[in-house]
Amino acid sequence: MASRRLRLLLLGYLGVFCYHKVTGIAIETDNKNVKAEEFKEAILSCKHKFSKGMSLRIEWKKIQSQEVSFVYYNGEFTGDLKDRAEMLNTxxxxxxxxxxxxxxxxxxxxxxSEEGQRLGEATITLTVLVPPTTPICVVPNSAMTGTVVELSCKEAEGSPPSEYQWYKNGVALLEKTGTGSARTANITYTMNKKSGTLIFNTVSKNDTGEYFCVASNGIGLPQKCSMKRMQVDDLNVSGIIAAVVIVALVMALCGLGVLYAQKKGYFTKESSSQKSNSQSTSEKDFKHTKSFVI
Structure with a gap:
């Protein structure tokens, strides 16, 4: 009997809860993905179909990773938007x-409402567009033929991220597409427009020239780094051999000089002279000690 009453009581509470449940309403927005250039304005729309006489509670929140912070709460803006934002209806x-x-x-x-609390929400993504800054280019001053050489170009301010185009002697370098066309068949480098790298797997003297890079993302003006020269030379084998020969001759002459000095007895005379000096010093010390004892 007691269990039956408890069930009825629970059903009663559930009935009251269901009667006052929160029901959803349709909230609309003109643009779910808003893009605005930096230092200009952005409008985040939020529309509803409530009657004008109804009392509404409006809140705006910003979601970042796992954190949620208030932007508009209790009738006023908060945080960074306090002095830079205003309401446009909702x-x-x-x-x-x-x-x-x-x-x-x-x-x-x-x-x-008569049915209870009604709630609706809309999510909007704001992307602030930022033009690129002057990229930093790394170009080696010199390189040897047949080696692997990498040039890099990067800037970190642009939003969306910049793409990069390399130039040699003022002419844009082609991107190797891998289609096997005659135009790109002789390309000996790999240019990555996303990362900004330019790699020569086997650099040659023909790759000598003036290089610079241009960063662009469709916002503002493209930016380029200063032009830098890369000089590619053949490995000077004859020069290396000549240097090795000279070093070997110097070492051989030093060795012959030491042998000649030993044969002439220069090292023996020096050691005997040091020995005689040592003996005379010992005799003087002995005489001094003897006189002191007397």
């Missing part, structure tokens, strides 16, 4: 956007 306008404003935003609207 949407927001952000002035002078920076790259730090990039992220995912969530609009949440709740209202009370």
């Amino acid at each position: 949407g927001i306008r952000i002035r002078n956007v920076t790259r730090k404003d990039s992220g995912t935003y969530r609009c949440e609207i709740s209202a009370k």
